[in-house]
Amino acid sequence: MTDAPIIELRDVHLAFGEKEILAGVTLCLAPRERLVVLGQSGCGKSTLLRLLLGILKPTAGSVQFQGREVPQMRRRQLNAMRQKIGMVYQNSALISSLSVRDNLALPLEELTDKTPAEIDALVDEKLTLVGMADTRDKMPAELSGGMRKRIGLARGIIMDPEVILYDEPSAGLDPVISSVIDQLIIELSEKIGATSVIVTHEMESAFKIATRMAMLFQGRIIAEDTPEGFKKSSDPVVAQFISGDTEGPILQGGK
Ligand SMILES: Nc1ncnc2c1ncn2[C@@H]1O[C@H](COP(=O)(O)OP(=O)(O)O)[C@@H](O)[C@H]1O
Ligand SMILES: [Mg+2]
Structure with missing residues (x-):
């Protein structure tokens, strides 16, 4: 890797x-790759993502984003x-009292000085990317789970992030x-050139x-390979x- x-x-x-959840995790992410982190429920996958976002601090060890120590960053840094990292949450995490448009607009309103017209254009662009342009004026409760998931994806990329983190997409x-979402993850990473980390326990999606x-197991990355390598492991x-x-x-280890 250069x-x-x-x-x-x-x-x-x-x-x-x-309770030690992570017990010496070492992992690198190169630009533009789609790294799938596999692991059983409860093994620490969501915890790992929270560490990357600086929401949790490690008890020991180093977490770096673009060469800078995340746990030592001040609020502004x-x-x-976080403006460079898009997060797609497991449950979509849309705000139920806001329309689709307003859910997507929120980070732009809070973190940028874009005009309402510019924000509308960006919202439409991202909704179109996930095939949901016609839902902009709907409320989250009017949408199916799969549609909310797509809106969650659109919100994750609203700030044109360099990195997208997906929690059990x-x-x-x-x-x-599920296949539609897998396909979208691939398309988004290619269209916007983002680097992706996807945590999941679903093998079929993972290989796609x-x-x-x-693979995260008992607090450590016990294997790291191409999908082909994993299949032959x-x-x-x-x-x-x-x-x-x-x-x-x-089951012997966990139970
Ligand atoms: N804030 C917290 N306080 C205490 N325990 C937690 C907290 N967050 C997660 N855990 C525990 O850490 C373990 C890993 O959780 P999590 O990262 O959510 O697993 P996964 O996403 O792989 O299912 C679980 O046993 C969970 O109960
Ligand atoms: Mg989780």
């Missing part, structure tokens, strides 16, 4: 009280970093809508989306996770 990494985690530890969606994969944890087999090391 490009400097956008995000770099080195030996990151994180504990909630006595944190805000500047296809969880709870039917297989067809990923340019690289990493002889690591018993990876093999069990991919196959969904009940026999293997995964």
Whole structure:
């Protein structure tokens, strides 16, 4: 890899009280890749994303964004970093009292000095990218789960982020809508040239989306490879996770 990494985690530890969730995570993100981080429910995937956004601080280790230590950033630097990172939440996290247009406009109104007309144009552009242009005046409650998910994607890219973080983007969606979302993630990363981190436990999506994969298990990244490499992995944890087999090391460790 010749490009400097956008995000770099080195030996990151994180504990909630006595419970150590991350126990030495080391992970690099190169520009424009789509890194899928796999792991069981409760293994710390959302926690990892919160660390990248500087919402949580590691107990030990280094979290860098474009060469700068995230935990040491002051409010202003944190805000500047967060403007470069789009976050797509598991539950879409739209504000129910605001229209689709106003949900998307919010970050632009709060963080930029764009005029209402400029904001409208950007909102329309992003809605068109996710195929939802005709929903701009709807309320979130009027939309299906899959549509809300797409709106959540549009909101995640409203600031033209360099990095997009996706938390379980296809969880709870039917297989067809799930494929639509997978396809959108690929398209968005290519159209806007963004670097993506997708955390998921859904293998089918993972293999469709990923340019690289990493597996989080018992607080560490135990495997990192191309999707092809993952498919052929002889690591018993990876093999069990991919196959969904009940026999293997995964349940032994956790239960
Ligand atoms: N703020 C918190 N305080 C205490 N425990 C937490 C907190 N956030 C998450 N956890 C715990 O950390 C573990 C990892 O959570 P999470 O990152 O949400 O997992 P995942 O996203 O992989 O399902 C879980 O056991 C969860 O209960
Ligand atoms: Mg989670």
